[in-house]
Amino acid sequence: MNKEERLIKRYKAEKRFQFYGKAAIFMALLFLVVFLTKIFSTGYTAFQKTWLVIPVNYNADLLYLDPDKKPTTEDINDADFYEFGIETFISLDPDASEDQIMELKKMFAFTFERELKYYLLDNPDSFGKTVDVKLTASDDLDQVFKGNYPRDIPENRRRASDYQLKIFDKLDEDGRVISEFNASFFTNADSREAELAGIASSFMGSLFSILVCLSIAFPVALLAAVYLEEFAPKNRFTDFIEVNINNLAAVPSIVFGLLGLGVLLAVFGLPRSTPLVGGITLSLMTLPTIIIAARASLKAVPPSIREAALAMGASKMQTTVHHTMPLALPGTLSGTIIGLAQALGETAPLILIGMVAFVNTIPGTPMDPAASLPVQIYIWAESAERGFVEKVSACIMVLLFFLIFMNLGAQLIRHKFEKKWN
Amino acid sequence: MNKIEAKNVDVYYGAKQALFDINMDIEANKVTALIGPSGCGKSTFLRCLNRMNDVIDICKVSGVVKINDYDINQKDTDVVRLREKVGMIFQKPNPFPKTIYENISYGPEIHGIAQSKSEMDNIVEESLRKAALWEEVKDRIHEPGTGLSGGQQQRLCIARTISIKPEVILMDEPCSALDPIATAQIEELIDELRKEHTIIIVTHSMSQAARVSQNTGFFHLGKLIEVGSTDKIFKNPTQQQTQDYITGRFG
Numbered sequence: 188m189n190k191e192e193r194l195i196k197r198y199k200a201e202k203r204f205q206f207y208g209k210a211a212i213f214m215a216l217l218f219l220v221v222f223l224t225k226i227f228s229t230g231y232t233a234f235q236k237t238w239l240v241i242p243v244n245y246n247a248d249l250l251y252l253d254p255d256k257k258p259t260t261e262d263i264n265d266a267d268f269y270e271f272g273i274e275t276f277i278s279l280d281p282d283a284s285e286d287q288i289m290e291l292k293k294m295f296a297f298t299f300e301r302e303l304k305y306y307l308l309d310n311p312d313s314f315g316k317t318v319d320v321k322l323t324a325s326d327d328l329d330q331v332f333k334g335n336y337p338r339d340i341p342e343n344r345r346r347a348s349d350y351q352l353k354i355f356d357k358l359d360e361d362g363r364v365i366s367e368f369n370a371s372f373f374t375n376a377d378s379r380e381a382e383l384a385g386i387a388s389s390f391m392g393s394l395f396s397i398l399v400c401l402s403i404a405f406p407v408a409l410l411a412a413v414y415l416e417e418f419a420p421k422n423r424f425t426d427f428i429e430v431n432i433n434n435l436a437a438v439p440s441i442v443f444g445l446l447g448l449g450v451l452l453a454v455f456g457l458p459r460s461t462p463l464v465g466g467i468t469l470s471l472m473t474l475p476t477i478i479i480a481a482r483a484s485l486k487a488v489p490p491s492i493r494e495a496a497l498a499m500g501a502s503k504m505q506t507t508v509h510h511t512m513p514l515a516l517p518g519t520l521s522g523t524i525i526g527l528a529q530a531l532g533e534t535a536p537l538i539l540i541g542m543v544a545f546v547n548t549i550p551g552t553p554m555d556p557a558a559s560l561p562v563q564i565y566i567w568a569e570s571a572e573r574g575f576v577e578k579v580s581a582c583i584m585v586l587l588f589f590l591i592f593m594n595l596g597a598q599l600i601r602h603k604f605e606k607k608w609n
Numbered sequence: 610m611n612k613i614e615a616k617n618v619d620v621y622y623g624a625k626q627a628l629f630d631i632n633m634d635i636e637a638n639k640v641t642a643l644i645g646p647s648g649c650g651k652s653t654f655l656r657c658l659n660r661m662n663d664v665i666d667i668c669k670v671s672g673v674v675k676i677n678d679y680d681i682n683q684k685d686t687d688v689v690r691l692r693e694k695v696g697m698i699f700q701k702p703n704p705f706p707k708t709i710y711e712n713i714s715y716g717p718e719i720h721g722i723a724q725s726k727s728e729m730d731n732i733v734e735e736s737l738r739k740a741a742l743w744e745e746v747k748d749r750i751h752e753p754g755t756g757l758s759g760g761q762q763q764r765l766c767i768a769r770t771i772s773i774k775p776e777v778i779l780m781d782e783p784c785s786a787l788d789p790i791a792t793a794q795i796e797e798l799i800d801e802l803r804k805e806h807t808i809i810i811v812t813h814s815m816s817q818a819a820r821v822s823q824n825t826g827f828f829h830l831g832k833l834i835e836v837g838s839t840d841k842i843f844k845n846p847t848q849q850q851t852q853d854y855i856t857g858r859f860g
Contacts (some may be wrong), residue, residue, distance in 0.1 A: 498699075499770070
C-alpha cells in the first residue's frame with residue numbers, strides 16, 4: 188500500500204468514525220422524541236377537565252328548607268343535597284326509569300352533593316330560583332368527550348351506556364358540556380375517582396422528601412469527601428472505606444428501602460409513609476453519589492493552589508475552606524443534582540417504607556403521610572379506570588418538569604460559581 | 610550572621626533517600642542560590658526550610674533546621690507561624706483564582722495583620738509597589754489575578770508573599786516559566802527584596818545564580834558538594850564536580 192492509498196484510507200476511516208458518532212446522537216434523540224411524543228400526546232388531555240352545566244332549581248321544598256326565610260350557612264350545611272341532586276338529575280329526563288336514574292347519577296362525579304352545596308353557599312341569591320350549575324362529569328364521560336374512549340364498541344363492553352351517551356349528546360348539543368383547565372389536578376390529593384385525582388399530595392411528598400434528602404446527604408457527603416480527600420492519611424483503612432463507598436453506590440435501591448423499613452420504621456419508630464422517612468432513606472442512597480462527585484472535584488483542584496495557600500501560612504483547614512472547597516463546589520453541586528435527580532425518580536425504596544399508601548390528604552410537613560410522584564405514577568398505572576391513563580402521563584410530565592427545573596437551577600448555580608472563580 | 614543553619618538533614622521519599630546529611634548555613638539579607646542538575650535535591654532542601662515537605666505523605670525529614678536559632682523540625686513547631694516567617698514562591702505562578710486585591714489581602718487577613726480596610730488597602734498597595742507591579746495593575750486590582758501575564762502573575766505571587774513581611778523568602782525556580790524580559794524584572798526585584806528579606810533561590814540557570822546571588826550551594830545526587838560565595842564557586846571552586854558542572858561538562 189503506497190502513501191496515497193494510506194491517506195485515502197485514513198480520511199475514510201475518519202469520516203466513518205464521525206458518521207457513527209452522529210448516528211449515535213440521532214438514535215438517542217429519536218428515542219427521546221418518541222418517548223416525549225408518547226407522553227405528551229397521552230397526557231395533555233389530563234390538564235383539561237369536562238364539566239356538565241345543568242339547570243338546577245334551588246327549590247325550598249326539594250331542600251326541605253323554609254321557603255319564606257333566607258337560609259343561613261348552617262341551614263345549607265345541614266340540608267340534604269343527595270336527594271336534591273337526584274331530583275335535579277331526573278329533571279334532565281323526567282321519563283327516566285329507576286335504573287336510568289342511577290345511570291343519570293353516574294354521569295356526574297360523586298362530589299355532586301358538595302358541588303351543589305358550595306354553589307348555593309357562594310350564591311345564596313339563587314335560593315328559590317333555577318340556575319345553571321357547573322358539575323364535574325364522571326371520568327367515563329370525561330374520556331368520551333376527550334375522544335380517548337371509543338363509542339362504537341358494543342354497549343356491554345362500554346362503561347358509558349347508550350342512555351348516558353344519549354343524554355350527554357343532548358347536553359352537548361345545547362352547549363352544556365364544557366372543557367376547562369383542570370386546576371384540581373394540581374390542587375387535589377389522590378382519589379379513587381379518576382376525574383378527581385390530583386398530584387398535590389405526591390408533589391408535596393416528593394418536594395419534602397428531596398428537601399430532607401438534600402439537607403442530610405449534602406452536608407454529610409461534603410464533610411466525608413473533604414475529610415477523606417484532604418485530611419485522612421492514605422492507608423489501608425481509608426482504602427477500605429473508599430472501596431465501601433464505591434460499593435454502596437452500586438447497591439440496588441430496594442435494599443435501602445429494606446434498611447429504611449427495618450431500621451427507621453421498626454427500630455426508631457418513625458412515622459410510616461412520611462417524606463421524613465422517605466428522605467432519610469433516599470439520602471442513604473444519594474450519599475455515595477455525592478461523595479464520589481465531591482472527591483473527584485476536590486482531586487481536580489490543582490495542588491498548586493493548596494501549596495500557595497499553605498505557603499502563605501494558611502492552616503490545613505483554612506486552605507480547604509477558603510480555596511479548595513470553593514473551587515470544587517461546581518463539580519460537587521453537579522454530582523448533588525445528579526444524586527437528587529436519581530432520588531426524585533426512585534420508587535422501590537419508597538414503596539417499602541409505605542409511601543405507596545393511598546393518601547388523600549395534602550401533607551403540610553415532612554411528618555405527614557404522603558405519596559411521591561414516581562410512586563403516584565406506579566399507583567395510577569396499576570388502576571383499571573380509563574381516566575388514569577392520561578393522569579399517568581401527566582404525572583410523568585410534572586416529574587420531568589420538576590427534573591428540568593432542578594437541573595436548570597444547578598446549571599445556574601454552577602455558572603455563577605465558575606464565573607466567580609475563573 | 611547566619612539566618613538559617615541546617616545540620617545533618619536527611620530526607621527520604623519512602624525508601625529512597627533524596628538528601629544525604631546536608632549541613633549548610635545561610636546568611637541573613639543575602640541571596641543564596643542553590644544550583645545543581647535535575648533531581649539533585651535542591652528543591653527538596655528548599656522545601657525543608659518551611660516544612661512544605663509535610664504535605665507529601667511519604668516524605669520523612671530528619672536532622673536540625675534552625676531559623677533564628679530555633680529548630681523548626683520539632684514536633685510541636687507551629688507550621689502556620691513558621692510559614693508566616695518563611696514565605697515561598699513556586700516554579701509555576703500560582704495566584705489564587707480571585708481578584709488581584711484578594712490575592713494580596715489573603716495573607717494579612719488570615720494572620721490578622723490589618724486592623725481596618727484602609728490599612729489593608731495600604732498593605733496591598735505597598736506590596737504591589739515592592740513587587741514592581743503597582744503601576745501596571747493599579748486600575749484593575751479588583752479584576753481576577755489569573756488574567757495577568759505569566760511574569761505579572763509571578764510578581765503578584767511575590768507581592769502576595771511579602772504582604773505578610775516574611776523574614777525569609779524561598780524561591781523555587783521562579784523564572785523557569787517566564788520569558789527573558791519577565792525574568793529580568795524578577796531578578797531586579799530579587800536584588801531589591803534582599804534589603805528586607807533573606808532569599809534562597811533554586812535555579813537551573815547558572816547565569817541567573819551568578820547574576821542574583823551572593824552565596825551559592827552546589828547540589829549533586831542529594832549531597833551538598835560545595836557551598837561558598839558565588840564569586841568563589843564560579844571562579845575558583847574547590848571541588849572537581851563543581852568545576853565540571855559550572856563549565857558545562859555535565860548536568
